[in-house]
Amino acid sequence: MAQEQRRTSPSLSKIFRAYIEYGLKDDIERQRRRQLMCNTIMGLSALSSFVHVGTFLLLGSPYWPASFIALCIGVTFLVAPIWYSYAPTSAVVLGTPFLCGLFCVQTYLVGADSATHFYMTLTPIIWLAILGPQRPLLLGYATFIAVISVLVAMFFFDTPALSLPNYAAYSAVSRTMVVSWTVVLTLVIGFVAFLRAERAEDALEAEHARSEALLYNLLPNQIASRLKSDPSQTIADRVPQVGILFADIVNFTPRSLQMNPDEVVNFLNLVFSKFDELADRHGLEKIKTIGDAYMVAAGIPTQCSDPVHRIADMALDMLETTRSLSAGIPGGVDVRIGLHGGPAVAGVIGIRKLFYDVWGDTVNTASRMESHGEPGRIQVMETVRTALERDYVLERRGTIDAKGMGAVTTWWLIARRSTPA
Known part of the structure; x- marks a missing residue:
C-alpha cells in the first residue's frame, strides 16, 4: 500500500506540474508569464468548479442538472490554457460568452439567491491578469459580456428552475463559497501582480545602479552629472x-x-x-x-x-x-x-x-x-x-x-x- 502511494504521488505531482508549465516554451519572457498566469488561474477555477460538482452530487438527484453544468464549467476552465496558448484572442472572444452563458444557465437552475452569477464579476480581473493592459479592446469586450450576463442572471433568474430541497441552507453555503472564492482568487491575482511589479522595480533599480556605476566609471563625475541632466547636450x-x-x-x-x-x-x-x-x-x-x-x-x-x-x-x-x-x-x-x-x-x-x-x-x-x-x-x-x-x-x-x-x-x-x- 505504501509503495502504491509512493508511485501515485509522483505521478499526480508530474501531472500538476505539466499542467502549470503547459505552453511555457515561448522565448519571450512576457508571453511565458502570461501563459503561466493563465494556467494557474484556470487551474484554480477548474478546481473550484469540481468542488461545486461534488457538492451538487452530495445534495441529491434534484441538484444533478446543476452538477452537470458545473462539470461543463470545470472542463472549460481546465482546457482554457490549451486554447489560450494556440489562440489567445479567440479564447477571450469565444471563451468569455461561452463561460458566462454556462454561469447564466447555472443561475437559472439554482436561482440568483445562490450568488452563482457573481463568479462572472471576476472576468475582467482574470483577463487583465492574463492579457495585461496592452489589449484594452479585448478587456472592454470581456467586461461588457460579464456585466450583461450578471445583470441578466440577477434580474431574470431570481427563482430557481429546479425544485430544490433545503434551498435556504444551500443558498447560504453557496453564497459563502462564492464570497470565499472571489476573495481568494482576487488575493492570488493581486499578490502575483504586485510581486511581479516589485520584482520589476527591483530589477530596474539594480539596472539603474549598474548603469550609474558604469557611467561614473567611464566619465568624470562632473561630466556624467552634466550628461544626466541633459543627455542631448554637447560636452x-x-x-x-x-x-x-x-x-x-x-x-x-x-x-x-x-x-x-x-x-x-x-x-x-x-x-x-x-x-x-x-x-x-x-x-x-x-x-x-x-x-x-x-x-x-x-x-x-x-x-x-x-x-x-x-x-x-x-x-x-x-x-x-x-x-x-x-x-x-x-x-x-x-x-x-x-x-x-x-x-x-x-x-x-x-x-x-x-x-x-x-x-x-x-x-x-x-x-x-x-x-x-x-x-x-x-x-x-x-x-x-x-x-x-x-x-x-x-x-x-x-x-x-x-x-x-x-x-x-x-x-x-x-x-x-x-x-x-
Whole structure:
C-alpha cells in the first residue's frame, strides 16, 4: 500500500506540474508569464468548479442538472490554457460568452439567491491578469459580456428552475463559497501582480545602479552629472591650463609575443591599476589607455591652480612604482614618460561607448615628449622646466628633433627639491 502511494504521488505531482508549465516554451519572457498566469488561474477555477460538482452530487438527484453544468464549467476552465496558448484572442472572444452563458444557465437552475452569477464579476480581473493592459479592446469586450450576463442572471433568474430541497441552507453555503472564492482568487491575482511589479522595480533599480556605476566609471563625475541632466547636450570645454602626461611601457610589444593572453592582460592590469591608484591620490583624471600607453590629466574637468606640478608628482611616483613592481616581475618593467602643460579642449565624443578626451597642442606635445624620451626618464619642454624649476630638480637634455615640431630643447625631470630653490 505504501509503495502504491509512493508511485501515485509522483505521478499526480508530474501531472500538476505539466499542467502549470503547459505552453511555457515561448522565448519571450512576457508571453511565458502570461501563459503561466493563465494556467494557474484556470487551474484554480477548474478546481473550484469540481468542488461545486461534488457538492451538487452530495445534495441529491434534484441538484444533478446543476452538477452537470458545473462539470461543463470545470472542463472549460481546465482546457482554457490549451486554447489560450494556440489562440489567445479567440479564447477571450469565444471563451468569455461561452463561460458566462454556462454561469447564466447555472443561475437559472439554482436561482440568483445562490450568488452563482457573481463568479462572472471576476472576468475582467482574470483577463487583465492574463492579457495585461496592452489589449484594452479585448478587456472592454470581456467586461461588457460579464456585466450583461450578471445583470441578466440577477434580474431574470431570481427563482430557481429546479425544485430544490433545503434551498435556504444551500443558498447560504453557496453564497459563502462564492464570497470565499472571489476573495481568494482576487488575493492570488493581486499578490502575483504586485510581486511581479516589485520584482520589476527591483530589477530596474539594480539596472539603474549598474548603469550609474558604469557611467561614473567611464566619465568624470562632473561630466556624467552634466550628461544626466541633459543627455542631448554637447560636452566641450576650453580649459586655459591643464597638465597632460603620457606613459608607455618600454619594449612591451616584443615582450607580449612571448606571453599568453592571460599573462598579457594580467601584466597590464597590474601596472595600470597601480597608476590608477596614483591618479586618485594626486587628484588627477585618467583619460584613457591605448594598448600599453597610459594618459592622465590634471586641471580637467575641475580646474586647479597647479596642474603641471600635480602631473610632475604623478610622473615621479610612476617611476618609483615601476621600480617597486620590477622586483616581483620577471624581466622587470620600465616606462617612458612625457608631460606638458598649457591650454586644451576637453569633451565627450561618440554616441555609443562614450568617452571623455582631451585635444590640443598641449596633448600633442606631451605625446612627443614621451615618444622621443628614454626608458626610466621623464622628458619635458622648456616652458614646463620654467614652471617647475623652483620645486623640482631638472637636468638639461639638449636639443632633439621631435616629429612635427622640429628642433626643440628638452629637459629631464629628476626629483622633487627638499626645499624650494
